[in-house]
Amino acid sequence: MTLLIKNIKELLQVRDTNVTIVKGEDMKVLPILKNAYLLIEHDTIVEFGPMEECLNIEADKTIDATGKVVLPTWCDSHTHIVYAGDRTQEFVDRINGLSYEDIANRGGGILNSAEQLQNTSEDELYNQASKRLTEVIKLGTGAIEIKSGYGLTVEAELKMLRVIKRLKHDFPIPVKPTLLAAHAIPKAYKDNKKAFIDIVVNELIPKAAEAHLAEYIDVFCEKGYFDLEDTQRILEAAKAHRLIPKIHVNQFNAFGGVALGVEYDALSVDHLEELNPEDISALQGSNTMPVALPSCSYFLSIPYTPGRAIIDAGLPLALATDYNPGSTPSGNMNFVVSSACIKMKLTPEEAINAATINGAYAMGLSNRYGSICRGKKANIIITKAIPGYYHLPYAFGNNLIETVIINGDVF
Ligand SMILES: N=CN[C@@H](CCC(=O)O)C(=O)O
Numbered sequence: 001m002t003l004l005i006k007n008i009k010e011l012l013q014v015r016d017t018n019v020t021i022v023k024g025e026d027m028k029v030l031p032i033l034k035n036a037y038l039l040i041e042h043d044t045i046v047e048f049g050p051m052e053e054c055l056n057i058e059a060d061k062t063i064d065a066t067g068k069v070v071l072p073t074w075c076d077s078h079t080h081i082v083y084a085g086d087r088t089q090e091f092v093d094r095i096n097g098l099s100y101e102d103i104a105n106r107g108g109g110i111l112n113s114a115e116q117l118q119n120t121s122e123d124e125l126y127n128q129a130s131k132r133l134t135e136v137i138k139l140g141t142g143a144i145e146i147k148s149g150y151g152l153t154v155e156a157e158l159k160m161l162r163v164i165k166r167l168k169h170d171f172p173i174p175v176k177p178t179l180l181a182a183h184a185i186p187k188a189y190k191d192n193k194k195a196f197i198d199i200v201v202n203e204l205i206p207k208a209a210e211a212h213l214a215e216y217i218d219v220f221c222e223k224g225y226f227d228l229e230d231t232q233r234i235l236e237a238a239k240a241h242r243l244i245p246k247i248h249v250n251q252f253n254a255f256g257g258v259a260l261g262v263e264y265d266a267l268s269v270d271h272l273e274e275l276n277p278e279d280i281s282a283l284q285g286s287n288t289m290p291v292a293l294p295s296c297s298y299f300l301s302i303p304y305t306p307g308r309a310i311i312d313a314g315l316p317l318a319l320a321t322d323y324n325p326g327s328t329p330s331g332n333m334n335f336v337v338s339s340a341c342i343k344m345k346l347t348p349e350e351a352i353n354a355a356t357i358n359g360a361y362a363m364g365l366s367n368r369y370g371s372i373c374r375g376k377k378a379n380i381i382i383t384k385a386i387p388g389y390y391h392l393p394y395a396f397g398n399n400l401i402e403t404v405i406i407n408g409d410v411f
């Protein structure tokens, strides 16, 4: 089966060599072909080039993309889409003056989601999450990471991970599972955090790893949640089970979580709304991807990750949604790309690099996803007819995505 997309107004992120990460100044460069074609065989990109070179190509199916922009699907490297219900009441409470911290301190927040999740069946959780996953694929997401973390008991965490495994099996896009082993201190362990971490280290991590339910380990390294010592204990236990760190750090406070992540060779450190020069230095020379989550900043009215400073220091940057019921009830990567430009002052080229190839890197997928490259998977976005790719971030809130192709098939 061959699919030819022809008369493409702008074909974005075309790479002749298999680039797997872009950093610093290189993030400003988004290679583009105008008036181009793209040829897909089965699930793979096999050729692309200017329309003049397309004359003799025949395909089983042809899509005419006149006036449209074509690009690789978004790679969303940080989500919590397996959750039960919602937190709309807390949303209204925040409008009326309570802070995220106030809500957590009175037993709401993550503990609220954990209670709802513990009382929801595995099938119901799957149904809710699969609706969200279908929606975000239609919005252009073609690879995703999903975390546990709303279980807060061994049993409920494993239930979440089994739901993620089922999504991975049933959906055509790559789904990367993360054990967010320490997301909040459960009510029952309020005065005995150490006992909870003992369970994480001695039971949860071994069980999740032995059942091959997770590739990554995550911890909410934050004041009032898990400190550096707790995080280190968990990362050490996870290392013994070959779980790679992707951790929540510096959302509200900067106190060394980035350097700790780098020390444990984290694939990514995520949030970074509060970042100091030591954090930037720690990232320099490492293999760790800094990940910004601007929809979370928008929803909680907290600072945006200083993406400009990160890139200007020569570092790479990835963008992701953080889709979750508490801080970011949105999985729309198009909004993320717009916000990165509008609020973080990334150029459209930097934002698109951050949301495609660097997002793929932050899931260990950038050798097969995240760019238009011969031999890579054919996960492709075709926009509506638009004046040019600047419209993707510019026309924020509009849905400019017309067609999403996953593994060579229209989704
Ligand atoms: N900050 C920690 N975890 C999630 C939010 C959790 C919640 O409020 O449910 C986040 O990444 O923003």
Ligand SMILES: [Zn+2]
Binding pocket: 078, 079, 080, 248, 322, 324
């Ligand atoms: Zn998160």
